[in-house]
Amino acid sequence: MERMKVLLVSPNVELINMPVLPLGLGCVASAVQQAGHEVKFLDLLFQEDWLSFLHDQIDAFPPDVIGITIRNIDDQNRSDPVFFLDRVKKILQFCRESSSAPIVLGGAGFSLFPESALDYLEADMGIQGEGEAAFPILLERLQNKRPLSDVPGLYLPHAGLQSRRQFSQTLNSFPYPPADLWASSQTGDLWLPFQTRRGCPFDCSYCSTGAIEGRKPRKRAADKAVQDVIRYREAGFRRFFFVDNTFNFPPSYAEELCQCMIDHNLDVEWRCILYPWRVSPTLIRKMARAGCVEVSLGFESGCNRILRSMNKRFTAFDVREISHRLHEAGIRQTGFLLLGGPDETKESVEESFSFVDALPLDMVKITTGIRIYPGTALARRAVEDGVIMENNDLLFPAFYLNRDLQEWLPEASRRWGAERPSWIL
Secondary structure (H helix, E strand, C coil), X not given: CCCCEEEEEECCCXXXXXXXXXXXXXXXXXXXXXXXXXXXXXXXXXXXXXXXXXXXXXXXXXXXXXXXECCCCECCCCCCCCECHHHHHHHHHHHHHHCCCCEEEECHHHXXXXXXXXXXXXXCEEECCCHHXXXXXXHHHHHCCCCCCCCCCEEECCXXXXXXXXXXXXXXXXXXCCHHHHHHCCCCCCCEEECCEECCCCCCCCCCHHHHHCCCCEECCHHHHHHHHHHHHHCCCCEEEEXXXXXXXXXXXXXXXXXXXXXHCCCCEEEEEECXXXXXXXXXXXXXXXXXXXXXXXXXXXCHHHHHHCCCCCCHHHHHHHHHHHHHCCCEEEEEEEECCCCCCXXXXXXXXXXXXXCCCCEEEEEECEECCXXXXXHHHHHHCCCCCCXXXXXXXXXXXXXXXXXXXHHHHHHHXXXXXXXXX
């Protein structure tokens, strides 16, 4: 049987916080190649004339199947939201005009809104969940003209979910993208994304991670992960971004991973995302020795009452202790405040502002109004409070901003931020 020609497209051009390479699509590309198919991987992030670029690529590589990943639905900016799917729709329509190949959607954004995104974009099908496992199965079914009813996580237009999505118990079997896959991207000062874990058990009131990755943490063996880092290091990459949603959980795994990196003396720099709870002095020392130079601390509030409302496990005291330990270790920190949600008051906002002022942070990102995602406690609260209708599928961005703060909070944030150049509003 001849190999299928699979065109994989990342339409993301958003630079929220920093430009990000499409790691998920790269992993799918590796899995498709491992299954014996021919892959063309297109990252449109740095393509100013994406229309001509896409035309030339489809002309040179007539695909049998086109996969398009959806990373973000919108920019989460309440004051002037940008809806990214309009651009994706243009790209999809151009692919449709240029090729008769079926178009398959995937990615984190699609996994959150499988039916509504499929309907809005008018694609042929979409995969919710881990594409490394499901997409090669779909290709085999399409190649052999077999029924699609057992493809995990597959959605079809007007027919819904065909077979329940599955979460792989370990990430060891999923291949990592080869270093040359990123050659077409202008890596420059970019941090190469790297993932060792999926799944988050914490269930924060507003967070969509559990719906995307599952709530049970799943890992790649630490030694296997570090071997992949070594492979990238040998190809010339020195800067890595561990995109694991909570780098420090499980704590024992985080320490093992850092120790393995220390043992191999990799001479790399990396950043990660810390959940500010149960971050021991030993882990911080190992992180610094292993090359960690920067962390994101998503504590979201400096008020314990609001932290409890968000279903956080930590307290303001925990955040303060961890922040000072990171500072002592020479690790840069970006803190995040997510303001205006249920139970927020002027007093709690000002408490949060004073709280971050007292921390040794290098940067603070302030968000006013919280994007509402389906299936979250925030979505249920928004319905109860009359912020959204119960039948709102939330594909188009909706935000929770406490009615009592709608005029005061944006102005208060600007006023405080004007005197603090490290604050980003």
